[in-house]
Amino acid sequence: MSDESTKATIEVIGLRKRFGPQLALDGMTFTVRPGRVTGFVGPNGAGKSTTMRVILGLDAAEEGKALVDGVPYRTLHCPLRHLGALLDASALQPSRTARNHLLWLAHSQGLSARRVDEVIEQAGLGTAARRKTGGFSLGMRQRLGIAAALLGDPPVVMLDEPFNGLDPDGIVWMRGFLSSLARQGRAVLVSSHLMSELEDTADHLVVIGRGRVVADTSVSELLAEAAGGRVTLRTSAPPRAAQVLHGAGATVLATGPDTLGVTGLPDEEIVALLARNGVPFSQVSAHRATLEEAYMELTRDAVEYRGIPAGEATR
Amino acid sequence: MTATVTPRPSATRRAEQSGFLRTLHAEWTKFRTVRGWVLAMAGALLVTIVVGLLGTAAPAPGGHGADAASYPKGPGGEAVNDSFYFVHKTLTGDGTLTVPLRSLTGVADTGTGQTAQGAQSWAKAGIIVKESLTQGAPYAAVMATGGHGVRMQYDYTHDTAGPSGKVTQESPRWLRLVRFGDILTGSSSTDGSHWSEVGHAKLPRLARTVQAGLFATSPQGKQDTAAGTGFSPAVATGTFGRPVLTGGWSQSAWSGTQMGGDAGTSGSYTNTTKGGFTQTDGGGFTVTGAGDIAPVVGGPVMGVGFSVENFLVGTFAGLIVVIAVGTVFITGEYRRGLLRTTMAATPLRGRVLGAKALVAGGFAFAIGLVAAAITIPIGESSARGRGFRVFPVTSATEVRVVVGTGLLCAAAAVLALGVGALLQRSGTAVALVIASIVLPFLLATSGVLPPRVSEWLLRVTPAAGFAIQQTLPQYAQVLSVYEPSTGYYPLAPWAGLAVLCGYAALAFGLAVLRLRGRDV
Amino acid sequence: MSLLRSARLTSTADGAWRGGFGRALRAEWTKLRTAGDMGRLLLLAVALTVAVGCGTAKAVKCPDTGCGQDAVKLALTGVTVGQAVIAVLAVLAVSSEYGTGMIRTTLTAVPNRPTVLTAKATVLATAVLISGTAAVLASLLAGRYILPGNGFTEAHGYAPLSLADGSTLRAAVGSVLYLVLIALIGLGVATAVREAATAIGVVLGLLYLFPVVTQVVNDPEWQRHLQQISPMTAGLAVQATVHLHELPIGPWAGLGVLAMWAAAALLVGSLLLHRRDA
Secondary structure (H helix, E strand, C coil), X not given: CCCHHHCCCEEEEEEEEEECCEEEEEEEEEEECCCEEXXXXXXXXXXXXXXXXXXXXXXXXXXXXXXXXXXXXXXXXXXXXXXEEECCCCCCCCCCEHHHHHHHHHHHCXXXXXXXXXXXXXXXXXXXXXXXXXXXXXXXXXXXXXXXXXCCCCCEEEEECCCCCCCHHHHHHHXXXXXXXXXXXCEEXXXXXXXXXXXXXXXXXXXXXXXXXXXXXEHHXXXXXXHCCCEEEECCCHHHHHHHHHHCXXXXXXXXXXXXXXXXXCHHHHHHHHHHCCCCCCEXXXXXXXXXXXXXXXXXXXXXXXXXXXXXXXX | CCXXXXXXXHHHHHHHHHHHHHHHHHHHHHHHCCHHHHXXXXXXXXXXXXXXXXXXXXXXXXXXXXXXXXXXXXXCCCEEEECCEEEEEEEEEEEEEEEEEEEEEEEEEEECCEEEECXXXXXXXXXXXXXXXXXXXXXXXXXXXCCCCEEEEECCCXXXXXXXXXXXXXXXXXXXXXXXXXXEEEEEECCCCCCEEEEEEECCCCCCEEEEEEEEECCCEEEEECCEEEEECEEEEEEECCCEEEEEECCCCCEEEECCCCCCCCCECCCCCCCEEEECHHHCEEEEECCCEEECCCCHXXXXXXXXXXXXXXXXXXXXXXXXXXXXXXXXXXXXXXHHHHHHHCCCHHHHHHHHHHHHHHHHHHHHHHHHHHHHHHHHHHHHHCCCEECCCCHHHHHHXXXXXXXXXXXXXXXXXXXXXXXXXXXXXHHHHHHHHHHHHHHHHCCCCCHHHHHHHHHHCHHHHHXXXXXXXXXXXXXXXXXXXXXXXXXXXXXXXXXXXXXXXXXXXXXXXXHHHCCC | CHHHHHHHHHCEXXXXXXXXXXXXXXXXXXXXXXXXXXXXXXXHHHHHHHHHHHHHHHHCCCCCCCCCCCHHHXXXXXXXXXXXXXXHXXXXXXXXXXXXXXXXXXXXXXXXXXXXXXXHHHHHHHHHHHHHXXXXXXXHHHHHHHHXXXXXXHHHCCCCCCCCCHHHHHHHHHHHXXXXXXXXXXXXXXXXXXXXXXXXXXXXXXXXXXXXXXXXXXXXXXXXXXXXXXXXXXXXXXXXXXXXXXXXXXXXHHHHHHHHHHHHHHHHHHXXXXXXXX
16 A cells, blocks of 8 residues: 555545535545555445446535546546446346446457456356356356456446345355455545445445535444443442542443443453452453444544544645 | 236226236326426426417418408308309298299319309309398208209208209209298299209297398319319309299389398409399399308418418427427337336336326317317417408317317327337337328428329328318318318318227337337 | 456457448447338338339320320339338337337447438438439339330430430439438437327428429429428429429439438437437
């Protein structure tokens, strides 16, 4: 992640766009960096697809700009060699075969038919490539969309809700695939309205709500923030334990007849303290927040988080 | 869809019936909640009216209000030509006129100073009893014609054939017309002593005092060439012997009148001839005239004027919109997969299509009906204001045209729906339906094809439906160009509409079969 | 990253198509070629044009000298019908992309929108030019064999149809160009209104309404003006080989009117394509 300013990235700077009375984008700003999977999450209608369409030059923003490799997408000569995108996997003319669909795309970028066969292999389309796309399942269409996105071997890949309609096998495949793209050094932007889909895949998260970024942070930071460092302690002597821990500077809350919630001390230190003071305890467990919980909390009311300085974006 | 293999209990059937109403209600809600469709239908109404009125908005040749003329109307309300040279006396009460007709000749001006001798086939000379000298007044006449033998005609539209054969010096015809109350009887004879009745007419409430006497008239000459039909001015001259009168005739001398002042829309004097009469030695008369005593028909002989269907030319524009909406009403469901939701809500596929057809057809019917009902009166009064003649029609005909225009739109919408369901592609379906309705019409009326082929096109294609708008009448005793290019359809109004409806029913039926037999 | 870059470079091929427009052109050509129904529609257009031309030539008789018929126009009557198919084809070339949402993929691959439209127009025009030429030549050939049997003989003043005759050549070339211009109108209208049914309605309305309305217009001057601006009537004036002075508009001028309509349609289409979110 060194020398980020010169690497191939997507930069979104202060996008603003209205659909009638509805403010779709309200100062959307974030950056996608190479070598990692950036999750782009937010509830339905938060502005994920609109942002992606603006990045691709399909929609025009009223204010702000979106840059790919430092320039607006529409000025790129062979754009698919800079950015591969999958917006709507069903946007196909049903009478054309999958291979021919990739072929015209390849020709638009000056690529040969050989490259088409390569991506067909890569996306696992196999023999289905010679069939008309009209009869494709959603999963097959997603694979075809992935193949189209990879066609130009782009350093940046952008996928809109790629997990939609995939079966469990497909989801596993997609996760591995996204990670492998990042390992190859590519910048990967993946949108989803479900945090759980991204939990094991994304290295970095851009959480949006109501057209603006509410958190731009790494996954571990977000988790830590949501968990708040709370430890659950089960003991037969709650008052004694509370006294000892309080004395060490921790905040202690009774959460049940024999359980305490402790914040302000890491779990190893709690164990050491209790042992040193001879307080009996049967269980010490660090509370592990799920990404989903963190996300729910963040997006519950996007406005509340307007001022939060978020992770790397503030650097 | 209520037809089932096994009879169902009546409760189920009732549920089925209300089921159709529910489906209908659902489809209606679907239709009216797509703003684009409702706007498009309103647009269809608007273009039908606007195109119709603009298309007929040309100023009259004589300038604004130059000649606020209208066609003379016969006793039945129909437009008539009533132009002939009349040598007449007043007849009060009953009476008889007998006269020998020694010859019927004519001359036509075929252009650039050339003339053709010979009476036109519908040139007429004979005896006429007419209520007054006003154009359109009731009459009865017995006459010889240039090519159709002796005829008894009355009140413009009635025509009875008598003995055939031409009148020449060698074979003169004696004609006799008897008035007895309101019954007029025409007879003819080849020798003046052996008479045969040609026909009789009952003219109800015929005035006691009428004008009666001799007449001659001739419509324009018609020449058919491969390049088209030409009309040339023509006059006819009848040479009569001495008329014999019995009954209540006035004692004054015979007087001559050019009825109508000119030769009407279907006749024309040549540059060198005009109407008139001379009395010959021995009490006979030579009468020369041009024009016709007959209903006005369409084509070149109609003159400058509009017929009701002219104001409805915008129907073509409206139909294009109706067809597009009718198609998308079903293809839109295919494209967006909405059809699966529809079929899940109403598994009976024929019922869904039936409800759709009823909604689209009903809406289209209303559009066509309202558009015609608005356009016709505005167009008529505006055209009259500019000095155009408007071909009069009876109220029944007008109702038929207005309702028919609605049905035309409805049938087109159902056809579009059916074709849309069959092809499932809106673009192709819209093009196919528009082309199948408008293209045959254009080809048939362009004048490129021979009339036989044009008429065949308007008989077997959906374009036959436009026949429902035709108001121009056709009469065997009036020569004109009765072809698609002049507004004449080969099929009767309702028969033509039935052809279009047949196509719509066929497309709808095939669509139901296809929808039932396929996965959606 | 450097490895990736080099891999990208090796996957580049076909130097002949290096230019941006060339690439777009080739992509559009591949698209048209592989759409499935495009080839069928082109064949249908040719078949209908020739069939209607033959039918008309068989139906019209010339019994004597000076029957006043235009033999070349007769043989090319099928263009009136074939144009409907061409219009459908042109509209579908755009509307089917909007209908499926594939237009976004197209504009992602070639973000320069005028380039996309120009490439589409070029490919479509070429396809129509080729099939139109086939249709017109076949129609004339059929007319050459059929018409003499119906009285269009030397004795009646009709030489066999031949492209060596200047006016016949003009009618033939003009008819092909007419079809190309109809395709461009369809393309422009479809780009402007996007929806296939609407686009077809607009194009066929534009073509058919003028001649229908002209029939009821009573004023000869108005009638003439209507014929002069009507895309179909004016455009088909190029098929005339006799009585040229009686035409409401000259052959090439008439085709020029149609070209103006096509230019206007393409202009409106490209303006809207440029301004609109895809």
